[in-house]
Amino acid sequence: MKDVWQTFLDQRGALVQQLGQHIELSLLALLVAVVIAVPLAIWAQPHKRAANFLLQLTGILQTIPSLAVLGLLIPLVGIGNPPTLIALVIYALLPIFQNTYVGLDEIDPAYKEAAEAFGMSRWRKLVKVELPLAMPVIIGGIRTAMVLIIGTATLGAFIGAGGLGTMIMTGINANIPAMTFIGALAAALLALAFSAGLSVLQKLRWRQVLLVLGAVVVGFGGYGVYQAVAAPKDEIVIAGKMGSEPSILINMYKLLIQQADPSVQVTLKPNFGQTSFLYSAVQNDKIDLYPEFTGTVVTSLVKPSKAQNAAIAAGSDSYPIAKSLLNKEGLTLLTPMKYNNTYAVVVTQAFAKAHNIKTISDLARERGLIAGFDVEFNNRQDGYKGLQKLYGLSLNVKTMSPDLRYSVIHSGKIQVTDGYSTDSQIRQYNLLALQDDKKLFPIYQGAPLMKASFAAKHPALVKALNKLGGRITETQMQKMNYEVNVQKRSAASVAKAFLLKQGLLKEAK
Known part of the structure; x- marks a missing residue:
């Protein structure tokens, strides 16, 4: 418990930020799912065949593994919040649609006959009789959907959507069980809190429920406007793959950039995901740069010619080849570091x-x-x-x-x-x-990868980052990784200490 408490104190700032991201994403997904599923169930209620088809369809969608859904959506809508939001909505449709349909379908026919006897129209009967009677069942479906959404939203961290999954992933990756426990506990408590809040809605009239939901929508709209207005005009977003080494490197990038231009706002996204996610993120302007390796570029991201592949296999420097092929894609790779992280x-x-x-x-x-x-x-x-x-x-x-x-x-x-x-x-x-005696693995030298247009727009940033070119040996990098993974120092402190020792960073007065 002592480790958990100390980790909580150390990570409370990040926890609050990730909790806010998780709540924002979860509530938005729930509202979208309600807007889709409730009207659809109302329409389907008198159409039995259509209702059965929709129930089967939403059931099938919910059986698709969440990671598979995210993977299928990335080529269509990119990474970050959009694919995560779509996936969460898909998983929330079944319980909301099912409960709305069942709640309306199981109303005592006597109530419907009485409404018709009073000459009520279809719409008036729905508003005055059916929805009020079905509301507790509908809210029950929304509660179930909310719990599913909060749990599934943790997977959004794999594609840069943030949320509590980031803390869980970071804890697993850095072998810090206390951090993983805190992230999982926060997600569980959040699910319980929202479930309790929605249980209160079950006791309210349907008009009051709509009023509460409307207030949430207005609140989100206002917060979105505030974020758009308050967002820094010159923000640079740097992401890194999973692991201590990318986290160390992006912290070095941040310190060097801020030293070159203190007015620039730098946002870091550690443990952002695998290579394909980051590469797609740069291409689609979701992030501005990330550390990549020459060997990964020539083997996974571009297509060298036969002659180039032969040169790489013979041990030639892959950086010129990687850089020239990336330039054709509108991207650039800055000067690589010294060590070969093969x-x-x-x-x-x-x-x-x-x-x-x-x-x-x-x-x-x-x-x-x-x-x-x-x-x-x-x-x-x-x-x-x-x-x-x-x-x-x-x-x-x-x-x-x-x-x-x-x-x-x-x-x-x-x-x-x-x-x-x-x-x-x-x-x-x-x-x-083991020794790679047949030379399968090419040389992997790390360097910042970004769009060529971004590099042209920020020459001071390029100059600052190129200070790392030709620096950092394998021994130095392994030592820094050891300090983060084993000695449990933060990636930021390790990065800063190295830059100060190398004379690349000036000590703040």
């Missing part, structure tokens, strides 16, 4: 010694080994697919979150995993990165 195939020192394994070719002799790979590595040509093709490696692969793989191999549940040469866990868990 992929690595990792085993325990004990396993390597017992089986006399030093290289990936040695590993290929073994059969029946269980591997735990990140989903992205498992599907990359410079990942497991390349290992199969070049080395003939055949493993029983279990895909898992990258933040879990080291603890799993340390526990002995798997024998092989993927990693990066600068990962602190290699040192922490006494692991061995």
Whole structure:
């Protein structure tokens, strides 16, 4: 409990911000779902066939895995709030539609006959008789939808939508159980609070319910206007992939940019997601820049020619090739850092010694080994697919979150995993990165990736970030990762300490 309390004190600012994001996204999704599902159920009530079709359709939509829905929506609407909002609305439709339909359908026919006897029109009968009687059941459906939305909204953090999922992901990634617990507890308490609030609405008249919902809509509208007016005119958004290293780098970027221009507002989005999410975000102006690696560019983001691929395979510097191909896409990669953060195939020192394994070719002799790979590595040509093709490696692969793989191999549940040469866990868990004796993995040097137009508009920013060019060795990067992952220092403090020591940042007076 002491760790939980201390983590809460350290993260309370971020917790409040993420809680606000979670509430905003959840309420907006609920309102949209209510606006769609309630009128649709009212229309379908006298049309039995249409009602059955809609019930089956909303039921089918709810069975689709949430991550699959997000993945399908990204090519259509990008990343961030839009795909998350659509996914949440999809999951909320069934309980709201179902309860509205059932609530109206199960009203005692005597009440409807009495309304007709008084000469009420279809609309007046609905407003005066049916909705008031069905309202408790309708609110029950809305309560169920709200709980589903709040729980599912945590997945929005995987595609940059923010919310409490960010804290949960960060805790898992940094191996800080207290942070994961706080994020999960906050989401659970939020669901309970909203459920309790909606239970109060069940006791109100339907006009009062509409008044409350109207107040929420007006409040959101006002807050949206305020955000648009109050938003900084020159804001730079920097995102990073999951892990300590991207978090350290984006904090370095922020400090260097603010030193060059203190008037600029810099917003960081750590643990934003996988490579495809970030690349799409830059292309669609959702973020301004993020740290990328030359090897990833030439293997996953652009299509080098056969001659270029041959040069890369022969060990040529991939930066000029990556930069020239990105320029054709309207993007640019600044001067890369010194260290080569290449992929690595990792085993325990004990396993390597017992089986006399030093290289990936040695590993290929073994059969029946269980591997735990990140989903992205498992599907990359410079990942497991390349290992199969070049080395003939055949493993029983279990895909898992990258933040879990080291603890799993340390526990002995798997024998092989993927990693990066600068990962602190290699040192922490006494692991061995096998020699890539057939040179599958190209050189991975990190540099800020951004739109060429953004770079042209911010020459001072480019100059500031290029100060990192040719700096940071593998030893230095692994040490910084160790400080964050093992010693539990914040990425911001580690980044600042390094820049100060290297003379790249001036100490504030």
